[in-house]
Amino acid sequence: MSTPESGDAALLGQYVTIVNTSRADVNGTVGLCKTFLPEKQRYAIHTCSSLFPPTEAIMNLKVENISPAGMMACKIASYKMQAVDQFKDPQMKEAVKAFSLMLRELESFLAAYGLTTRTFFGVIFGLLSVHFYFRGLMKTMMLFFLIYYPIMFALPDIRMKKPPVQIIRNIPNNIAAQVAAATGKTIPVWAVSGMFVLIWGMGAKVIFSPASAATVASRGAIPAAELDKAYAMGFDDGSAGKPYGTSFSASPASADGVFDDSPVAPPAPSSPFNFSNFMSVGLLVKFVYDAGSDGAGGWNPIFIVPNVKANPMKAMVPAFSLYRIFKAFTG
Structure with missing residues (x-):
């Protein structure tokens, strides 16, 4: 050329x-x-x-x-x-091969039950859409990731067609094994199990708990289904000549703050066992574990002080986490 x-x-x-x-x-x-x-x-x-x-x-x-x-x-x-x-890119090619293999395995698995991948993903999309309509975007995203990641960690056992109970029990072992393979660091299975139960429990509580009145009023966290009800109530009140808000105050949903347009009350004192403090504890634990790493996949407390002195900037965020935890429990 x-x-x-x-x-x-x-x-x-x-x-x-x-x-x-x-x-x-x-x-x-x-x-x-x-x-x-x-x-x-x-x-x-x-x-x-x-x-x-x-x-x-x-x-x-x-x-x-x-x-x-x-x-x-x-x-x-x-x-x-x-x-x-x-x-x-070679890494992308490998990822595409892995995805194609997983898709073929899913197709063969669904074929045993007379289903196709199009039907399967259509049902999943429909369920998520219904959940999004009634519960909102953030809770739908949280639900998706709470289901997606355990399935990814359980995929080796699913491919081997192990019993469902054994698949669930092996999830912490698979997580610990994949973390060790990716980082070279060994994490006790009991620690992974505790973190898994904690994250799943907190996620389930957030998803299935109704939003408080202060949260709804301050962020407008109203699901689409509740908005439809609110518009219908307002239209019915206007058509019947009733004063504004008559149906809102009579609705049970007003107790949750969904249809309440009164001024927002001052926030209640937060519990020390909230999400932010749990995150601070997690950051602090991760920092202590990283600082005590001996470089061979093990952990020894005698390495904490030398590692912190070698790179003191890494201690800044954990220091703020420690301050936040101390403040939460001392008022």
Whole structure:
């Protein structure tokens, strides 16, 4: 490929739309002009497929078969080309292979029950949509991750088709094994079990507990279902000529603050056993564990002071965590 001459490569580096070719499946495709071939008076257009993973194709076209693409088409095409570059990375290729293997295993597992992956993901999407409508976005995201991560850690046992009770019991062992494989640090299974139960318990409490009046009034944390009820009540009150808020105050939901538009009361004193303090305890425990690491996957308290002295900046966040915990219990 030779270097383009002056005036012959005005579209180099631009995204163009392919037009007026004999192939209907190619017309309308957006690609990037990367090279100009002066001996053939053609551009080498790099296009990207819409398949997964995306692949790159090169077509040599005349000037009359291309035209500058619109702004939105350029953005979409640039994202596709970036995806092509990403999927050329060896780590991404391995991730795609692992995902494809997991998808095939899921297909074979569901086929035994007469289901397809499309049906399975459709049901999951429907359940999450219903939960989102009644419980809100944040609780739906929390529910998704509370279910997703245990399944990922239990995947080795699921592939071996072990009994459900054994799969659940092995989740802490799998977590500890994967952490050791990724970081080289050994974590006791009892510590993983305790953290797993703590996170799941706190997550379940947040998901299934109704929001307090102060929380709803300050953040507008009202599910879509409750908003529909509120609009319906307001419309019925207006149609019947009742004073504003008559149905709101009579509704049981007003006890939770959902339909309460009164001024927000001062916040009650927070309990020392709240989420923020639990996070502070977790950061402090992680810091102590990292500081006592002997570099060979073990832990020894005699290494804490030397490691802290070697890198005192790492102690700043744990120091604030310690202060927060001390303040929570001393008032």
